Amino acid sequence: MLLNLTIKNFAIVSYVEVDWQKGMTTITGETGAGKSIAIDALGLCLGERALTNTVRPGSDKAELCASFDVTDNKSARQWLDAHDLQNDDECIIRRVISCEGRSRAYINGNSVPLNQLKTLGEKLINIHGQHDHQLLLKSTEQRRLLDAYANHQPMLAKLQSAQKQWRHLNNELATLQQQKQQRQAEQQLLHYQVQELDEFNIQDGEFTQLENDFKRHANAQKLMILSEQSLQTLANDEQMNAISALQQSLDSLSQLSEIDSNAKAITSLVEEAKISLEEACNDLNHYQQSIEINPEQYALIEERYSTAINLARKHHIEPENLLEHHKGLAAQLASIANDDMRLEHIDNELQDCLHQYQQLATKLSASRQKQAKLLAQKISSAMHELNMPDAKFELQLTTNESSEPAMYGLDNIEFVVAMNPGQSLESMAKVASGGELSRISLAIQVILAEKVDTPVLIFDEVDVGISGPTAAKVGQQLQRLGQNTQVICVTHLPQVAAKGDQQLFVSKLIDGKQTQTQVSHLSAVARENEVARLLAGDQISQSSLANAKELLAKTA
Template identity: 35%
Template sequence: MLASLSIRDLVIIEALELNFASGLGVLTGETGAGKSILLDALGLVLGARADSGLVRAGSEKARVTAGFEIALDKGPLADLLADNDIEVEPGEPLIIRRQVKADGGSRAHINDQPVSAALLREVAAHLVEIHGQHDDRGLINPAGHRQLLDSFAKADTASVAAAYADWRAAAAALKQARAEMAEAERDRDFLQHSLEELRQFAPEAGEEEALALERATMQKGEKLSESLSEITAMLEGSDSPLAALRSLTRKLDRIAPDHEMLAEALSALDRALIEAVEGEEKLAAAQDALLFDPERLDDIETRLFALRALARKHDVAGDDLPALMQKMEAQWAALESGSGNLAVLESECAKAREAYVTAAKALHQARIDAGESLDSAVANELKPLKLDAARFQTAISELPEERWGPNGISAVEFLISTNPGSDFAPLMKIASGGELSRFILALKVALAEQGGAATMIFDEIDRGVGGAVASAIGERLSRLSRQTQLLVVTHSPQVAAKGDHHLLISKSSDGTVARTNVQALDAATRQEEIARMLSGAEVTQEARAQADRLLERV
């Protein structure tokens, strides 16, 4: 609910600090005292257009701060704030600030975080409803009528939303499968030719690198083959250095025992012989590895060039050809079995659609039944509000399939007819603001248990009526205030007497500057204000007595 409102330098308000309580709060005062300015101030923190003309003459800026006490642990408002990273500590109020500069421009904050006017309006829709001269949303907006009716009917909308999600998922899967099937059909010849080509080539993982390495090695062998042959020839035969070294060690071996130095020499030569033999073996291995085979090189190059040509053709790396072949195998298999898969998906989509239609039609009928009950409930409220010639109708129609959605297949709009024989029309078509406010009051009373914004404001709902009708309005406002906080700007003493709290708005002037003031009335001052409303400028004893009678009925 709205807990506080602080206003600085707004039109003729220099500074005001207002506190509000639950129940029915009434705001009264003489015409021109500034009641509309209070609503303008509240409108600013609710996201209304910031007009620099609202800034008090001589001031640089106007500031309005509103505090709301509301449970924010769950629900749409909590989700909206969380989605926009606005933190609210448990038990702490939601503080909205709006500032308007005299030279144009404005700033808005929610709990000290800068926000846009658009977000401010979204948040405000969960906090306050204003009905009357300032009404531009709420019950007159058809966009919310379906949800209000569903709440009144206690309808199961979740199962319809789930069935719709299942249907759309099945339809999306079918659409994708059909698109893939159509694409595969278009590319059937290319796919068949390419797959056959890859099958015949049979690429292997890592093959390009292996072929390239073997080709490079063999090309090196071709360059080194003559030198290797000469080196090998030098190491072979009876007159080679290695043969001479072997002969030398054999001769030294026979005389080495005769002297220690000879033994050491033999040991050194043995080591040299071992290294030489190892070198000979490595040369032989290198010669084998670098063996140049023209036919093998030709085969390697043919395979390597064909592999790279295939890779370029399909715009993939050579080592990705095996994966490409597997993918094409899968595409071909899907193409071959595509009609069977499509039949399965078509069946699943048809079943999902049927489940949705069944649930949506049941919800549609529940709405029709609830609409009749709501029509009757509203009709019972119209006559006491001097709207006995008016008729209310919950118009429910079935949407075309292209407009079906998670909310079902129903279009819902509240319609009225204000004169006998006239056609039903949307609520916003009513010309009289007071008549519209009373109609909304009747609808709100009928929907009272379904909730709504935490705070409701009715601006001069009693305009143009008095006596029994004003009493009926006051009684219904009082009844409605048991469900939500209610603030009423009124000129009717019968309505004012029903209030749980009473604020008097007055205007004073020092001859040059006018100021608006707000006073919370106690029992005595409240009696005097209601007496003033009854008698006019001069308060009589008879008016005071009548005011007492009105207050006693509360």
């Protein structure tokens, strides 16, 4: 339940703090005083969109804070726990709105996005405005009310999941069918390309080896000449070669070392150089012997090397990337084959999904038929209690003719009424007056409130267009509702105001410069005067005061 509401610098309110109690609270006040100011502030506090005139003129920000007891509100507690925002049994919601329109929201001291504030607010308060009854004329709202009364939310969730899956499969099928011709042309090209690369079958690192082998065979004669020249210079020239020259130098250094031991290190280095040179000559000799001029082998290497280059040029890639490119094209070809297989199977999936949807929709439709009769009986009874003794109310269900699954199922729903004896049932929009529509709306709201677990119900002048004995009936309905939940009702009717367990009065103070709104709890005597004012206007007479006392006495 709502415990406290604090309003700072909001609209024409400088500062107001209101403590709320159990049962039914009525709010009255003078015309233009801002009776709905607390309701508007609560709406903003719980995530509604802020308007440009939210902040009081001359202030830099508006601040709204509401605290709730959530001890018995299982839905709210679970939501708070799921979002790590729990704070024992009390929930404090705060919203700050700057004069530039920026907004910050807090739950139990934690900064949260506005959409989280709104989601939590729906679990704490249900606000019914004075124009809500106009929504009652829309078929979508009529279907929503029936489903809310029948608690169809779990069934609707399953139905909507099946419909969403059907729509997804249907879109996939349409896409695959549209792309089928394009895929066929692409498949032919890919098949040729992959087959060509399959036949070539290049291996990892093969092109680098091919390139080296091609260069070696292409330059075999030159390699023979260069290696022979090097061997001649190093060892094979009989007149003068590098090894012979080193040996001569080494002989001289050996004699030098015998005379001067300081030359031994130099001798060792020359010896090492001679040994290294001899090893190099040996390796070079083996290399020269390995060089062979084999025209047949060279032709094979040249052909494969040229094919690799031509294939790479054909696919606009580097030859080194042929293998990866081959794998990529093969994957694309496999994907197209998978799409074709998917096209073959998707029809079966669509039929299964449609069958599941139809089963769920048929079950929902049967429940709607049953619950529509129960709801119609309750609304008819409530209408009789609200001074419409001859009224008849029914919910007519017709089958949706669409060939595609709808999010709401198979049913179109229409509220039909007959207000007078002998009249046939017709659409509510055609036969119900504004006052009658307001009463029907209130009757439905009261019935739904008994079914839907919302701990705080707010009615903002839902009794517009109602007077006399009917107003008393409305008051009784709201009072009965207040026995099980907290009810807050903004009203201009004395018969409704008197039914509250407590009453708040909204007044407007003007000091010549500024206008301020105040909210105060009425004492027993002040309440008698206020109800009398509602009965007779500003000139309270003894008769109106006596009537006020009588109304309040009946409530007590």
